[in-house]
Amino acid sequence: MNTKIILDCDPGHDDAMAILLAARECDVLAITTVSGNAPLHLTTANALLMCELAGLDIPVHSGADRPLLVPAAHAPRAHGATGLDGPPRPQVYLEATSADAVGCIISTVRTHDDVWLVPVGPLTNIALAIRQAPDIVGRIAGISLMGGAVGPGNVTPTAEFNIWADPHAALIVFRSGTRVLRMAGLNLTHQLCVGPEVIAALRADGGTVPTFMAGLFDFYLASYQERAGLEAAPMHDPCAVLAVSRPELFSFGARHVDVEADGDLTRGMTVVDERPGTEAVRNCDVAYSIDAAAALDLIVDAVRNYG
Ligand code: RIB
Ligand code: CA
Numbered sequence: 001m002n003t004k005i006i007l008d009c010d011p012g013h014d015d016a017m018a019i020l021l022a023a024r025e026c027d028v029l030a031i032t033t034v035s036g037n038a039p040l041h042l043t044t045a046n047a048l049l050m051c052e053l054a055g056l057d058i059p060v061h062s063g064a065d066r067p068l069l070v071p072a073a074h075a076p077r078a079h080g081a082t083g084l085d086g087p088p089r090p091q092v093y094l095e096a097t098s099a100d101a102v103g104c105i106i107s108t109v110r111t112h113d114d115v116w117l118v119p120v121g122p123l124t125n126i127a128l129a130i131r132q133a134p135d136i137v138g139r140i141a142g143i144s145l146m147g148g149a150v151g152p153g154n155v156t157p158t159a160e161f162n163i164w165a166d167p168h169a170a171l172i173v174f175r176s177g178t179r180v181l182r183m184a185g186l187n188l189t190h191q192l193c194v195g196p197e198v199i200a201a202l203r204a205d206g207g208t209v210p211t212f213m214a215g216l217f218d219f220y221l222a223s224y225q226e227r228a229g230l231e232a233a234p235m236h237d238p239c240a241v242l243a244v245s246r247p248e249l250f251s252f253g254a255r256h257v258d259v260e261a262d263g264d265l266t267r268g269m270t271v272v273d274e275r276p277g278t279e280a281v282r283n284c285d286v287a288y289s290i291d292a293a294a295a296l297d298l299i300v301d302a303v304r305n306y307g
Pocket of ligand 2: 009010011012014015036037120121237
């Protein structure tokens, strides 16, 4: 039986792959969108584009168009002006089911047992839902998020984009008391990368979805080559999906993790306590390793199956 999830995302190239993978691996009750890699209207349009491209019958609800307190920030150097630059955009006819992602999260969790929340963008929608309906924390199966890092950040020396973009929302989520919190941080996600050989194989498959994804990955890889000198592009967001559907592919360490929300140099830092003797306050299963070969096979399989 596929695990029931709500995928909260800010497409974004790796979010787009997470949508295909989640649809293949899980029972996706809803996709909710948030301002992050691009403004909300674009992340929502991009989520709808992926649903239409792959023929996914999943409701898309748009959510927060800005963080709780800090100004909205985007990532055009990573994802382009549209948030999904690269291949030609197909005509999209699908429309968002609502503009109430928070209400969708609350009502879905209240009417379904054992739902996982899988946020792979800034945590604004999740924090608003928890603040508006604290009872959902006791009902969800857990939260599996892409965000943070054990070690260096990407948007600052200490902070990863999703946490940095809305640190006050992240604080609410990490302090929510959810019974299971899984964190796929940059230390983990950089172990799962798509390189030129995978892109070439997808392009050789032909078909609408593999060709589109090859175009997305071409853009995304070129962006990482230019910005970070990487020769393969990290699949950040798919890691949060697989941490729910295939936890056996990961090694996790139980840690106390908190968020610095206001530091000049450390805003958005996930402070991971690796000291012994913290067993009583551990609130997070931090992912430390992944079977990248098996995970990559699942990513390619998801693209091919929707192709
Ligand atoms: O730092 C990586 C994260 O920021 C990913 O979720 C990517 O999509 C961007 O949102
Ligand atoms: Ca994302």
